[in-house]
Amino acid sequence: MVKVPRQFSAFFLSEKAVMATERYNPRASEPKWQKAWADAKLFQTRNDDPRQKYYVLEMFPYPSGRIHMGHVRNYTMGDVVARFRRAKGDNVLHPMGWDAFGLPAENAARDNRVNPREWTYANITAMKGQLKTMGLSLDWDREIATCDPSYYKHQQKMFLDFWRAGLVERKSAKVNWDPVDMTVLANEQVIDGRGWRSGAVVEQRDLTQWFFKITSMAEELLDGLDTLDRWPDKVKLMQANWIGRSEGLLIRWPLAEGTAPAGETELEVYTTRPDTIFGASFMAIAADHPLARKAAEKNPALQKFIEEVRQTGTSVAALETAEKKGFDTGIRVVHPFDPSWFLPVYVANFVLMDYGTGAIFGCPSGDQRDLDFANKYGLPVIPVVMPEDADAENFRITEEAYVDDGVMIHSRFLDGMKPKQAFEEVATRLSGISIGNRPMAERKVQFRLRDWLISRQRYWGCPIPVIHCENCGAVPVPDADLPVRLPGDVTFDKPGNPLDHHPTWKHVSCPQCGKAAVRDTDTMDTFVDSSWYFARFTDPWNEEAPTTLSVVDGKGGWLPVNQYIGGIEHAILHLLYSRFFVRAMKRTGHLNAVEEPFEGLFTQGMVVHETYKGPQGWVTPAEVKVEDIDGERRATLIATGETIAIGPIEKMSKSRKNVVDPDDIIASYGADTARWFMLSDSPPERDVIWTAAGVEGAFRFVQRVWRLVSETAPALQSVAPAFATDGDAAVLSKAVHKTLKAVGEDIERLSFNKAVARIYELTNFLSAPLGAIESAAADCLPALREGVEILVTMMAPMMPHLAEECWSAIGGKGLVAERPWPAFNPQLVVDDEVVLPVQINGKKRGDLTIRRDADQLAVEQAALALDFVQKALGGKPPRKVIVVPQRIVNVVG
């Protein structure tokens, strides 16, 4: 970018300055500045501050006990944004809390006989201490823990409000039940059909559970995605696919008389391809379909088949390998367009009860799965769509279904139409026919999204505030009795839910009729806790309500979060649930106006590291010495000198032992080095490879900045900062202001790696080595002072402690953390002269230096006058000369 003019640094390396230099010591410096910020209460945010609001939030951590490098990366990025916005003059909200309910606390309780609450709070204390060493600009006054009754009280209130608003439902659902641990398992906790802790074979059980009716908002959750301009497209797409909207037709097929169980007259089927209705050759229904159950009552063989299907797990692996099987029920349906056309009804193992109507019609020619099924059971295959250029007479489907667009054949009145037209035609015709007192078909929009099951048979979660009474059914706990507190005196010596076998806790009287009743002993899914914490941060002091409407959102309110930062692993569930929650909270009066919780979303990449494997298994990076011998990297075990294999680069994990402890890094290099390294090199959305060499490099830079500042400090202390517009000093000022502009833009775009590169460049520029002309330097002092000040201010969001130390060294007043972001001078970021590359036939052959405002003709003439252009043209006139102002010249010969 800029050639280094040696003269500016002429006086830097005066011998005295070199002698005076001491290495920067983060261990002494960092706690000092952390205390200074805390004493000045710089990061405490007031809700009544009239300045522009900016809410930056990182996904809050689970209090596992120790922070890991992923946290360091996440919170560093958020902190850069927070400190930058603060310097830009905004009133910044940057809070921190704890996602504190969850299974690990219970596991610890079972394994180590500790109390989950004590375990959790001890972890919070430890992690908070670690986070504090990072120098994050957090408002700790707003700290919340979701396991605190002052938090979950409001969650219980909202559960009841949602219930009253019709957003909560209690219904039966199939769940994975671990018969040993006596709890429901999430799908991810079932491994090869067995419970992940107990190893017991997991059963499918029907349990009555609580659900949030997220499907009732499917349409708006989908539509809302379009308004999220500052979300990654990838995440929006994943959510859209998850919600899975499809438009189709609900068709009611009449059951053939004499074949159906008593009282059954029709079969409802959902399809997105009604155009293929003349290619239908069978119907397939789920094993749990009511018609299947009825048919099985008088058919033991069918009964047996249904049981078999039920026992095949729903795990991904089971589905992949499971053979497509069916069982003919003997029931027949009549084709809607042909009373003489009968189709068999099968129970099939591949039909899902909870999508559509749990029944399909099979069109073998247009669907591979249906084709396989038809071939297996000898059912007809009628091609109904063929490629435009095919011949209808000879078009056959045998082993491979035709799924692409085309033209309709063998479909009576649909022949010759495109499938799209045919869809419309079938929809229109069938809507006009009635069956019973309803139309034979209705247009229907179907979603893949399911309701959100929130009941968990576990202790360490938010109790569901419901009392079950024999007389009154499920009764809400009265608001005045909230919170329903978790009892502290629980034991984990028996399997199952401790709340369930607590001697007294669940026994209460019914709030309605006063009779003896029992509490719901289930607790809420921990995703509920994290679906509204961002709203609670806006006023965690409010004891009366979850939110304070005057500050939470709307005019002058905090929400939506302006910038949310976290891992891609939450792309669907957490973010979708939060989007559901703001809508539900708005409907129940806990929010005013906000449409979406997170205006800007950034998904950061993981921290990855090499793995090392010795004869005894995986070993940690700390135990290994890696050397570069003749370009070949070799690892040895420090303790024994054994050779260690260097394995693939993977996400830091305990199982691979490729973890680096942030504590160790901060202790030996300081938080600034860790922060700087996290921001360097890798773009923030991609994975960053943690390497010892990289950290060393970052640490060297810390020392280099410190040397630059401390060596120049004596000369700068009494100088007033000023930029220069001409002379040698202008070169300096231009470099500084160009960098200032670029770094601001880069941070705003969250391109931290680019901002880092610019700061490196400027630091190199300012600390260029001893040149020749000492006298020139004195004139440059004001510009240099300004340059150093700007450098320090620019790096402050990333390396806040070092910035303070530097600021103090040059005699700056106050704290850098309080300084505004300087404005660049527009005059200084453009040059009077530009260097244009000159191409001949598209290949660069030289440069042309010319005034910036030179017009096209002048540029062309100057270019043609250049020696190497003349030579290349060999006296002939050019065929064409392309001049792109301030960009390039291309001479075509």
Add this chain to the structure above:
RNA sequence: GCGGGUGUGGCGGAACUGGUAGACGCGCUGGACUCAAAAUCCAGUUCUGGUGACAGAGUGUCGGUUCGAUUCCGACCACCCGCACCA
């Protein structure tokens, strides 16, 4: 299977809307300082040929559009991620 992304030196990565490919960092090579080492500083570092100025090639592969393509279009290859019997 469906959907999406990525591919640039030894490595991480830059290159704004088509305009100097390789900024910046790591590593490496040579040098200075030192009795020596560390630290620091300087120079070099895409590849090939040449002492050299220089010439040629080059952004996964093949082709196209253009004065000019890492960038746009088409086909393909590799890897990664998400969803997955969704009717």
